[in-house]
Amino acid sequence: MIERTVRVTVNGRRVEKTVEVRKTLADFLRDDLDLTGTHLGCEHGVCGACTVIVDGAAVRSCLLFAAQMDGHEIETVEGLANGETLDPLQEAFREHHGLQCGFCTPGFLMTLTCLLRECPNPSDAQVREAISGNLCRCTGYRNIVTAALTAARSRAASARP
């Protein structure tokens, strides 16, 4: 069993852990850091349920190894809300019924968080494009698109002085 020590920042918190080199980032987050909000729907890079943000980019944590993460900054769904206050995207998902079983939801939230940072005022087509690599089996996607567009608008509104 080959191990490595990794130092990462997860949701703003520094952690140092020794991990087996074959351990995926998803399993590291879930098993070593107890951040089980990151879900595994396929473990082969298609469903997007495991999406997290690494150094500002949305990535699939089932396709990365924890050992590759040394020195990087990771954000997961657990870092979105501020205490009990949902962030605008989470709030919009609730308001517009953008989730049913909720299993795919963390992946969508992370993908869209990334989109809204890069493109604060996306078009319908841009939202669809952004989430075209995330599978949801419950919602039919329509309310997810609505939630994302609403969140963009409410962010824009709250950013205005």
Next chain:
Amino acid sequence: MPAIGRSVRRLEDRRLLTGRGKYAADFRLPGLLHGAVLRSPHAHARLGEIRSKAALALPGVVAVVTFDDLGDVGRIPTRLGHQAGNVVCLQRPLASEKVRYVGEPVAFVVAESRYLAEDALDVMEVDYEPLPAVADARRSVEAGTPVLHDAVGGNVATTLHTRKGDATAAMAAAHVRVRERLAVQRHTGIPMETRGLTAAFDAGTGMLRLWGVAKIPHFNRRVLADLLGHPEHLIQFTELEVGGGFGVRGEFYPEDFLVPWSAKRLGRPVQWIEDRREHLMAANHSRQQYHDVEIGFDRDGRIVALVDHFMVDLGGYIRTHGVVVPELTAALLPGPYRIPHYTAEARCVLTNKTPTGTYRGPGRYEGTFVRERLMDIAARKLGVDPLELRRRNFITPDEMPYDVGGGALAQRTVYDCGDYASALDKALAALDYESARREQAEARRQGRSIGIGVGFLVEKAGLGPWEYARVEIDATGHVVVYSGVASVGQGIETTLAQVCADELNVSPEKITVVHGDSARVPFGVGGFASRGASVALPAALEAARKVRAKIFRVASTLLEAAADDLVLDDGAVHVRGVPDRRVTFRELARAAVPGPPDMEPGLYAAHFFEAPMMTYPYGCHAAVVEVDVATGTVKILKYAIAYDIGKAINPMIVEGQLVGALAQGIGGALLEELVYDEQGQLLTTTFMEYLVPTVMEMPESTEVRILEETPTPLNPLGVKGAGEGGSSGCGAAVANAVADALAPLGVSITALPLSPDRLSALIRAAGDSR
């Protein structure tokens, strides 16, 4: 404002949005071991020696379980669709003597981590003696094909018959007869969360606990108790979050025995989490049917007879659903039409493929495709507009209740109520049918292939026989609803809270809902067959009404006032006009034990709601599609669903159900297929081969009309159930639209899915033959 009928935001969402929901794989216990299943790589083989020595020698491997270790273990029984003769085809938790499909569990490895358990699978040695396999149901019934279960004496497990009137004679006398072969492919629910289970055994008390159960916890607890020979009261089932059900999750599978058996044997908690490849080969498949169907009309275009001979591919074993899927197809094949003479014969055929079960709209997705495609084909032959042909044959509201002539789930199919013509009109209006036709004509002139199609469906919902609920006001004044229903991720907590909120005058957000826990809810049937709204909600409503009566009874004693003079407000009761003379729920709950002498102590009440008859929601799907003739790609430009569910408790949730089900329906119509080669190897074992619709495949616009025109008389809320109608009509509507688009090219559409490769082959073939 009443909570019922309002789009109350879901109680479930906050925890799910923040990553705090605990799904099967998120559950942890100290000392947890992890299991992995060794599965057969062969579709059909004699099982020889299984050598575990190398696996057991690996570090961290704790046990390897094979059939011989299980002793005299029974077969997993059917839950529905039982046929006495089929017992010999039921599956055991591990293979013995023979394997009959790729993916069949052969051994169960338990190790300190999932990684180590999978390492151990790699070094397991099994002797197989491969046998010829049969992967096509149509070949399976031919003479000389390999037989899966010798005790059956062939590969037809059962043949089901439905008979109304004399269809043979009526067909012979028909003015026009239309006969077609139509087929629906193998596909299935594919929840985004795979299956998973954790079990722990406490040797001190004998208590065996399971976490991650779903759908039908009380039933499955009994099955497990019987299979293990363990007292039922010493088994506790607890549901966690459920990442999608769709009929697939929560049935009793082999792993549901292996995990608790191992935990009990090893005296340590064991967790098993399915991976996606396993899910695609191990969880129930569904939908595969081949129909040879004929319909006869009189001179006026009225249906005189329907005769259907169909075949259902069951796979290698019969699982918990028995033959209920073909039963449902036969029971509802006549759909919304008045059909005086009807026969159906369903052959339930075994093949060397994964066993099958239900998937959202089971039997109806298939049957609706068959009937509605046939109606369009017949309309063409009769030279009648397909909508007109439907209107001419609809059962009318004054014919209700209407006995269809068949039955399923041990009851006759008797439609409770419905106004079918109105639902058709609503769907057409939502689609803006007239302008769609104009646009189609215009597009045709430009050389574009646009088509319009409808699929009318009659669903069934609210399968009983009963559901249990208990409503309680606890000693701190909180309202708690305990329900025997189970979550499948649809939002049942919210709707349960809504129906109780109005009775008890509290806001639904303040109500706690408990379900899926055998220790806290003593009875239950579960979450399937769109029964949450029409069976579980009335149970909760009636229990809440009983509690309301008790509240007034206790309050009138405490406040020394007549019940008529009391007002129930937010969590308290006061005397009308005297707001200070007031007692809170907290005080009432404490005073209710033992309470007034003529009252059963405690501020709680239970209710069993019985539902001997099912209810039949109905509706219409309508689609506008464009086919790219060069690539065979179908784009859905516009889609409309009008669906009558009697009464919507939470329109937001209902609409979510319909649009979500539609996505699955579209998957079945255009993309999804579990493909096998001739040797019975499953070729679709990842999401690269098994294509689930993404946002890109969804219609450019979708209109949903929730109709409440015909509340059912079968329950006090008038609700029917909304879970499945968003799927069932979709294969039909899309296929009819594609057929309409390609009619000028002479392409005939008789099978799903209409994937680009299949469709372009059909387009080429039509071109060649012209």
